[in-house]
């Protein structure tokens with residue numbers, strides 16, 4: 001009985017052993033299947049790289065050390081959908097070769113993508129995440145001048161342009177530039193002459209054009225005026241819209257931190273010297289050039305409006321040409337003026353000619369110390385009337401140009417000089433032929 005029992009026990013233990021072996025076999029079989037699966041997975045990983053969706057998922061579950069690891073929080077709420085986002089991205093191919101960073105797409109770069117994501121808790125559309133290689137987050141993007149064309153309102157533009165760094169010393173190298181700002185009706189009429197003038201001086205100037213908003217002619221890509229139009233509004237001669245356009249030009253030019261001098265030009269202006277002479281004259285000057293004088297009589301003091309008091313008094317009222325050459329400091333003051341300009345907007349209505357009075361008056365009240373009270377743009381009012389003389393084809397001779405170049409004496413940085421004008425107006429397109437013939441040689445263009 002006992003024996004039977006023992007035998008029975010023995011049999012049952014054999015059975016148990018057998019079962020255990022069976023379990024082991026079973027386990028080995030499972031492990032084998034798993035191993036093969038794993039192998040297939042790894043193989044797939046290497047062979048179907050293009051199909052990075054699968055690629056990523058396999059990597060995520062079986063080869064954690066090999067994969068690109070999405071960093072845990074703060075992005076974790078969205079990381080479960082990361083694979084989709086990555087699969088859309090072309091950079092994945094190389095993603096595992098160098099460090100990967102996650103960047104929130106601000107939504108500004110691509111307006112067609114989903115709305116900007118300020119709400120991190122919403123795990124929605126995956127287009128908000130992009131994988132990029134870690135480029136140094138340096139100053140270069142910040143310092144890069146924006147496109148001339150943008151969609152800021154005037155108010156937004158002026159606010160942005162008015163920003164000034166509190167630290168004066170630059171932590172980078174800067175080549176100062178002159179901003180040439182053209183206030184025109186349509187195209188820059190004398191563009192071929194200006195093209196010759198600018199040639200070979202790239203990096204030392206920037207160009208901004210404010211033309212009538214309806215002007216839609218395209219400028220060839222080879223031109224220095226290509227893509228230099230800023231968002232504009234209609235300008236009426238002698239009215240406040242002219243000052244608004246000047247402020248718009250200044251503000252746009254201020255967005256480029258390397259612009260240090262600012263020159264306002266019309267479509268009828270020409271240069272009187274080569275680029276290097278003009279550049280040095282402007283950069284080296286210790287003064288600004290805003291023409292300002294006190295003129296008795298109807299066309300001077302007569303245009304003052306008593307309602308402008310107390311901000312502006314008659315004794316402070318000045319007149320001058322609108323074509324200025326100024327520095328960055330004064331440009332910043334002009335775009336930020338919220339005291340005097342509103343007074344002009346309100347009370348300087350037609351027959352007041354704010355373009356001839358706003359800047360001369362504003363600069364003379366607050367910044368007269370560094371202002372030369374003269375302009376560098378030559379013009380001839382001697383024939384009288386509301387407009388200065390215009391020059392046509394036959395007016396352009398070497399003698400005439402030299403008279404404009406050296407015909408006067410004035411003060412520059414405390415010394416007397418016979419270079420008092422760097423620009424001249426008003427030249428018509430009829431004069432262009434002869435200007436192109438004489439000017440480059442006479443003025444020693446590059």
Ligand SMILES: *[C@@H]1O[C@H](CO)[C@@H](O)[C@H](O)[C@H]1NC(C)=O
Pocket residue numbers: 080081084123124125126
């Ligand atoms: C992943 O994104 C899809 C839409 O692309 C969405 O329907 C799904 O809920 C998301 N999954 C998670 C876990 O957020």
Ligand SMILES: *[C@@H]1O[C@H](CO)[C@@H](O)[C@H](O)[C@H]1NC(C)=O
Pocket residue numbers: 090
């Ligand atoms: C990936 O980028 C290359 C150029 O970098 C482009 O030619 C190709 O079409 C892109 N592929 C996809 C799927 O976006």
Ligand SMILES: *[C@@H]1O[C@H](CO)[C@@H](O)[C@H](O)[C@H]1NC(C)=O
Pocket residue numbers: 091093094097
């Ligand atoms: C990917 O990396 C290889 C070398 O690792 C490089 O030659 C190739 O240009 C890179 N492709 C992209 C899109 O960055």
Ligand SMILES: *[C@@H]1O[C@H](CO)[C@@H](O)[C@H](O)[C@H]1NC(C)=O
Pocket residue numbers: 109110111112113
């Ligand atoms: C913006 O997105 C569209 C489609 O989503 C794409 O065709 C276009 O290339 C994107 N533009 C930029 C600058 O990423």
Ligand SMILES: *[C@@H]1O[C@H](CO)[C@@H](O)[C@H](O)[C@H]1NC(C)=O
Pocket residue numbers: 118119121122
């Ligand atoms: C963020 O999401 C929460 C709920 O998910 C919502 O109550 C809140 O209004 C959202 N905030 C913004 C700024 O969208």
Ligand SMILES: *[C@@H]1O[C@H](CO)[C@@H](O)[C@H](O)[C@H]1NC(C)=O
Pocket residue numbers: 098133134135
């Ligand atoms: C990283 O991206 C930048 C542009 O986003 C590119 O110029 C640079 O070559 C990339 N670096 C590598 C190693 O691909």
Ligand SMILES: *[C@@H]1O[C@H](CO)[C@@H](O)[C@H](O)[C@H]1NC(C)=O
Pocket residue numbers: 214216217
């Ligand atoms: C430019 O504007 C004129 C009207 O001012 C219009 O007739 C013409 O079609 C426009 N041209 C282009 C290229 O938009």
Ligand SMILES: *[C@@H]1O[C@H](CO)[C@@H](O)[C@H](O)[C@H]1NC(C)=O
Pocket residue numbers: 273274275276277443444445446
């Ligand atoms: C510019 O003109 C001056 C004379 O006015 C001359 O000395 C100088 O060499 C010229 N500059 C260039 C770059 O030709």
Ligand SMILES: *[C@@H]1O[C@H](CO)[C@@H](O)[C@H](O)[C@H]1NC(C)=O
Pocket residue numbers: 280284413
């Ligand atoms: C710039 O001005 C300084 C004095 O203010 C003078 O010493 C220097 O020669 C000038 N440089 C040029 C290129 O005119």
Ligand SMILES: *[C@@H]1O[C@H](CO)[C@@H](O)[C@H](O)[C@H]1NC(C)=O
Pocket residue numbers: 292364368371372373
């Ligand atoms: C410019 O005019 C102001 C008066 O408006 C005067 O105080 C200043 O001395 C003048 N500057 C020069 C350089 O003549």
